[in-house]
Amino acid sequence: MVSVLAEEADIDVVGEAGDGEQAVRQAGDLLPDVVLMDVRMPRTSGIDACTGIKNAVPSAKIVMLTISDEEDDLFDALKAGATGYLLKTISVDELPDAVRAVSGGQSFINPSMATKLITEFTTLARQGGGRAEQAAAPRLTDREMEVLRLVARGLSNREIAKQLVISDNTVKNHVRNILEKLQLHSRMEAAIYAIRQNVIQME
Structure with missing residues (x-):
């Protein structure tokens, strides 16, 4: 190494x-x-x-x-x-x-560990009060919502850029804007937010 x-x-x-x-x-x-x-x-x-x-x-x-x-x-x-x-x-x-x-x-x-983490947070969120109310995070643009969903699924900036056909820097800017608008501090907090607000649906 x-x-x-x-x-x-x-x-x-x-x-x-x-x-x-x-x-x-x-x-x-x-x-x-x-x-x-x-x-x-x-x-x-x-x-x-x-x-x-x-x-x-x-x-x-x-x-x-x-x-x-x-x-x-x-x-x-x-x-x-x-x-x-x-x-x-x-x-x-x-x-x-x-x-x-x-x-x-x-x-x-690691993707397999990210899946375990998201599953655990989803379980905790449901135990804490059932399904969260639908929230479309109105302060976010449509593109930022797309990026948030992919962040919550554990994709890296590079993977998000490839999927949305935009540059890595554009993704980085979107992530920064998402964190600022939602007053969050990390991608992990953004993922938890997305799960709790039903921005993404987990099985």
Whole structure:
């Protein structure tokens, strides 16, 4: 992974750590923009290290890169402040794009895990009071509604751009406008909003 990332002109690998405790210490010293970390690590778990890193470097974006497809690990990682959750089954060639996406403010979650996350939020929303009332989010344009639906389904900016036949930058601008209009802070919050407001229909 280090060699793959080091070959990218816009990515600098500033450090490596052998366990969670060392990761927290190095993050505090190196102030990285993005941290790639496993859920399961010696001495201090990846979840605890994630919390420690966010406390030490709040601006750091943390991506869990792991073999664990357990829902509890995903939820714990997000609660601890992780911005991304990737399974090690992804192609190494996809890693630089994931780092760039997270660095640019996107949440980046492996599609199969994103589906589990959305399903869980849908279940919680229904348990919390049944189906939400229909809300068409009138403050959003038709195009922004299209983008919101695709964001809620876990698509990346690139995938949304391809599906709507628009540029990546246009998608990025739409996402930013959606978050500002709805007073949300992340794509994940936008996905939850879309589910609760029946902007998308889940099986």
